[in-house]
Amino acid sequence: MDVYIRPWVQFLKNPWRSSWAVLCIALVILGLTWNQSTPARLIGFAPSSSQEVDLRSCSALYLHGRPRKIVSSIKEFGGVGDGTTSNTGAFRKAVEQLSTYAADGGAQLNVPAGRWLTGSFNLTSNFTLFLEEGACILGSQDPQDWPLIEPLPSYGRGRERLGPRHISLIHGNGLTDVVITGNNGSIDGQGRIWWELWWNKTLNYTRGHLVEIMNSNNILISNLTFLNSPFWTIHPVYCSNVVIRNMTILAPLNSPNTDGIDPDSSTNVCIEDCYIKSGDDLVAIKSGWDHYGIKAARPSSNITIQRVTGTTPTCSGIGIGSEMSGGVSNILIRDIYVYNSSSALRLKSDRGRGGYITNVTMTNITMLHVKIPVRFSRGANDHPDQNFDPKALPRVSNVYISNLVGEGISRAPVLEGIEGTVYEDICIRNVSFRGVKMKEKWTCQFVKGEVFDALPSPCDELLSRNGSTSSWCGSQN
Numbered sequence: 001m002d003v004y005i006r007p008w009v010q011f012l013k014n015p016w017r018s019s020w021a022v023l024c025i026a027l028v029i030l031g032l033t034w035n036q037s038t039p040a041r042l043i044g045f046a047p048s049s050s051q052e053v054d055l056r057s058c059s060a061l062y063l064h065g066r067p068r069k070i071v072s073s074i075k076e077f078g079g080v081g082d083g084t085t086s087n088t089g090a091f092r093k094a095v096e097q098l099s100t101y102a103a104d105g106g107a108q109l110n111v112p113a114g115r116w117l118t119g120s121f122n123l124t125s126n127f128t129l130f131l132e133e134g135a136c137i138l139g140s141q142d143p144q145d146w147p148l149i150e151p152l153p154s155y156g157r158g159r160e161r162l163g164p165r166h167i168s169l170i171h172g173n174g175l176t177d178v179v180i181t182g183n184n185g186s187i188d189g190q191g192r193i194w195w196e197l198w199w200n201k202t203l204n205y206t207r208g209h210l211v212e213i214m215n216s217n218n219i220l221i222s223n224l225t226f227l228n229s230p231f232w233t234i235h236p237v238y239c240s241n242v243v244i245r246n247m248t249i250l251a252p253l254n255s256p257n258t259d260g261i262d263p264d265s266s267t268n269v270c271i272e273d274c275y276i277k278s279g280d281d282l283v284a285i286k287s288g289w290d291h292y293g294i295k296a297a298r299p300s301s302n303i304t305i306q307r308v309t310g311t312t313p314t315c316s317g318i319g320i321g322s323e324m325s326g327g328v329s330n331i332l333i334r335d336i337y338v339y340n341s342s343s344a345l346r347l348k349s350d351r352g353r354g355g356y357i358t359n360v361t362m363t364n365i366t367m368l369h370v371k372i373p374v375r376f377s378r379g380a381n382d383h384p385d386q387n388f389d390p391k392a393l394p395r396v397s398n399v400y401i402s403n404l405v406g407e408g409i410s411r412a413p414v415l416e417g418i419e420g421t422v423y424e425d426i427c428i429r430n431v432s433f434r435g436v437k438m439k440e441k442w443t444c445q446f447v448k449g450e451v452f453d454a455l456p457s458p459c460d461e462l463l464s465r466n467g468s469t470s471s472w473c474g475s476q477n
């Protein structure tokens with residue numbers, strides 16, 4: 001640092017001492033006039049450390065309060081960590097008693113090393129659930145320990161079955177300042193019984209999530225491993241200021257609908273530094289479906305997803321939809337690595353969804369062994385009921401995709417909009433997919449926009465508004 005500053009300090013002390021200084025002044029004046037550049041940059045001095053740029057974090061969205069006033073252990077509430085004793089009562093009693101501190105400094109519940117079997121329990125406000133090293137919370141194998149709750153208004157029913165839905169293993173509703181963290185502990189949903197119910201078509205009600213937080217604000221989930229969720233693993237819905245970072249999320253690659261993280265009708269969400277290996281999308285942004293989602297009108301916006309790595313053989317790395325009826329906007333997806341997966345980036349929608357997807361930036365995505373690198377798909381006729389409005393079409397616009405590099409890619413991008421609505425202002429720049437066979441062409445329907453520097457070369461539809469340069473597509477980074 002000193003090295004870079006010194007010439008400028010000397011220069012300020014005695015600007016006329018040398019012709020060197022005069023030259024500098026001339027250069028600075030020229031530089032400032034040309035492009036408002038800083039003097040240091042003009043003469044080629046790097047800012048103190050270019051590393052700082054890479055360490056950009058969005059985690060300040062969670063506002064740390066004061067440390068919790070009370071810290072207790074689940075053992076104080078009769079918990080037994082032997083892997084077989086049920087701790088449902090202990091967890092519920094602990095939260096009930098610790099909730100009395102919510103307005104008085106908050107509380108932390110520690111879970112020591114051990115295997116803590118439990119049914120579903122709720123969290124409270126100003127509360128930290130802390131899993132110590134070697135602590136593992138295990139989901140009960142009795143479906144009755146996952147009682148039924150109301151469906152979400154933006155879904156109108158359970159996502160996979162009509163009527164109510166099973167509650168998540170760890171649940172929160174209407175809370176502020178909740179932290180789930182620890183020193184490399186884990187929460188294992190033991191979801192196999194639920195996957196089997198799904199596979200053998202004997203599931204009566206929609207499966208529960210591993211963690212679902214509803215109608216809440218200021219949430220942090222970090223530094224843990226989540227395993228074997230029955231259904232989507234982490235589901236923040238109708239929430240704001242949610243940070244999910246440094247998480248490992250694992251489920252068998254063939255387990256059904258075990259999405260990693262599904263921010264749903266939520267705003268100001270930060271997902272970073274996560275490793276996810278599962279049977280469905282690593283991260284999927286949602287906002288309700290069809291007439292229920294349109295009526296609820298709860299968008300997902302201001303979402304950053306960065307430094308996520310993972311694999312999902314039949315689904316996508318980062319997806320938006322297919323439930324997007326409340327709208328999805330202002331999304332930044334960057335520095336993602338997806339391998340051995342069906343697709344890396346996917347926008348999903350359907351006739352009847354309505355809603356919008358707009359202002360989406362996806363940049364610096366690396367892919368290895370991915371079938372379809374970028375995919376816009378128009379849905380699988382998946383609707384809550386027959387009352388959806390087939391005229392409710394999604395509006396998709398302002399999607400900037402840049403700096404994608406893939407090896408071992410099977411197919412060119414598949415960009416299929418929906419008849420009657422054109423996906424507009426799609427900008428794709430600097431993408432290279434190696435391994436694609438010569439005869440494979442981009443598939444483009446009902447999409448408009450521009451593509452620059454693409455391998456293999458793009459479809460004609462997207463070049464339709466191409467000039468030699470572009471003010472809007474060329475400038476994104």
Ligand SMILES: *[C@@H]1O[C@H](CO)[C@@H](O)[C@H](O)[C@H]1NC(C)=O
Nearest residue numbers: 065102103104105125126176
């Ligand atoms: C949580 O703590 C904050 C202050 O730290 C307080 O303003 C708020 O009312 C508390 N929340 C509840 C539900 O008691």
Ligand SMILES: *[C@@H]1O[C@H](CO)[C@@H](O)[C@H](O)[C@H]1NC(C)=O
Nearest residue numbers: 092120121122149171172173
């Ligand atoms: C947990 O909260 C839900 C509401 O979101 C409620 O239906 C359920 O009864 C609560 N469970 C317990 C054990 O308090």
Ligand SMILES: *[C@@H]1O[C@H](CO)[C@@H](O)[C@H](O)[C@H]1NC(C)=O
Nearest residue numbers: 182183184185223224225246
């Ligand atoms: C991530 O979490 C692990 C524990 O799961 C911890 O050992 C590690 O220090 C954390 N890394 C960061 C950068 O927080």
Ligand SMILES: *[C@@H]1O[C@H](CO)[C@@H](O)[C@H](O)[C@H]1NC(C)=O
Nearest residue numbers: 133134136183184185186225
């Ligand atoms: C965290 O725990 C898992 C097992 O639960 C272990 O495989 C992993 O190495 C641990 N990571 C750290 C950083 O301690």
Ligand SMILES: *[C@@H]1O[C@H](CO)[C@@H](O)[C@H](O)[C@H]1NC(C)=O
Nearest residue numbers: 192193194196197200201202
């Ligand atoms: C379906 O799977 C569940 C959970 O493993 C099992 O209890 C049930 O017997 C299975 N039913 C059929 C018809 O195979």
Ligand SMILES: *[C@@H]1O[C@H](CO)[C@@H](O)[C@H](O)[C@H]1NC(C)=O
Nearest residue numbers: 142143144197202203204205
């Ligand atoms: C599903 O419903 C059937 C019939 O009422 C019942 O026998 C079965 O136990 C239920 N399954 C679950 C997982 O609750």
Ligand SMILES: *[C@@H]1O[C@H](CO)[C@@H](O)[C@H](O)[C@H]1NC(C)=O
Nearest residue numbers: 181182183220222223245246
């Ligand atoms: C994760 O763990 C690391 C290492 O113990 C710690 O420095 C960091 O504060 C933790 N991060 C969060 C967000 O809890």
Ligand SMILES: *[C@@H]1O[C@H](CO)[C@@H](O)[C@H](O)[C@H]1NC(C)=O
Nearest residue numbers: 240266267268301302303330
């Ligand atoms: C999204 O972020 C911007 C800029 O930080 C902020 O002005 C806006 O209020 C946020 N939107 C929502 C819905 O929170």
Ligand SMILES: *[C@@H]1O[C@H](CO)[C@@H](O)[C@H](O)[C@H]1NC(C)=O
Nearest residue numbers: 054307334335336337364366
């Ligand atoms: C691109 O993303 C990778 C992670 O996949 C990261 O290591 C790299 O630093 C990123 N590059 C830039 C220029 O941010």
Ligand SMILES: *[C@@H]1O[C@H](CO)[C@@H](O)[C@H](O)[C@H]1NC(C)=O
Nearest residue numbers: 277310311339340341368369
């Ligand atoms: C990806 O799949 C290939 C086989 O298709 C396998 O050899 C390789 O080990 C997998 N990579 C990882 C990191 O799992």
Ligand SMILES: *[C@@H]1O[C@H](CO)[C@@H](O)[C@H](O)[C@H]1NC(C)=O
Nearest residue numbers: 301327328329330358359398
């Ligand atoms: C999309 O971005 C533009 C330009 O920044 C802004 O004017 C518009 O409000 C954004 N749209 C949404 C739905 O946030």
Ligand SMILES: *[C@@H]1O[C@H](CO)[C@@H](O)[C@H](O)[C@H]1NC(C)=O
Nearest residue numbers: 364365402403404405430431
């Ligand atoms: C194109 O994208 C690759 C991969 O992210 C990146 O390394 C390269 O610098 C980009 N090129 C330009 C001209 O932006």
